[in-house]
Amino acid sequence: MLSLVTPAFAQEEPHAEPGADAGHTAGELHEGTEDHGGGHGAFPPFDPATYGSQLLWLAVFFGLLYLLISRVAAPRIGGIIEARDNRVAGDLAEAGRLKEETGAAIAAYEQALAAARQNAHGIAQAARDAAKAEADAQRARIEADLQGKLDAAEMRIADVKTRALAEVDAIARDAAETMVEVLLGPRVTQNEVAGAVHSALGKRD
Numbered sequence: 001m002l003s004l005v006t007p008a009f010a011q012e013e014p015h016a017e018p019g020a021d022a023g024h025t026a027g028e029l030h031e032g033t034e035d036h037g038g039g040h041g042a043f044p045p046f047d048p049a050t051y052g053s054q055l056l057w058l059a060v061f062f063g064l065l066y067l068l069i070s071r072v073a074a075p076r077i078g079g080i081i082e083a084r085d086n087r088v089a090g091d092l093a094e095a096g097r098l099k100e101e102t103g104a105a106i107a108a109y110e111q112a113l114a115a116a117r118q119n120a121h122g123i124a125q126a127a128r129d130a131a132k133a134e135a136d137a138q139r140a141r142i143e144a145d146l147q148g149k150l151d152a153a154e155m156r157i158a159d160v161k162t163r164a165l166a167e168v169d170a171i172a173r174d175a176a177e178t179m180v181e182v183l184l185g186p187r188v189t190q191n192e193v194a195g196a197v198h199s200a201l202g203k204r205d
Contacts, residue, residue: 044050
């Protein structure tokens, strides 16, 4: 069995019995003092005589330290690491969810933008078609109005021309009758004068 006695306790002198010689005791103490003064002892941790007790206390403290770490420190560290891993996993999952939501939002935005562009193109095309149809209808109305006015003007011109020709015919007939009467006398009838005037006007036209 290992001894737990340290060198300090081993070097202590036993107490003198009552009645022992005082001189003998003093001599032993003097010899012990000379022994300690004459030679230096080894440092206790390096003293081979204390190796057994040092190993025993090392094993005891190592066991206590192991129990402390395994029962107290290790569970706390493990809990902290597990909580950190769970938090990191939750953050990654949340980031993935937000990324998916962002992708879906971007896709919906692009789809809505494409639909809006298509609707705008359709509205613009419909507006252009409506404006073109309105312009064509207005042009057709203006052309029809102008054509009507032109036809009416041509009719008026033809009427005026007809009346003018009739008046010219009458004036020419009267002038011809007068000239004939002056030159030839009343021997020429009005019908002959009118025929000659018509013949002359026909040749001029």
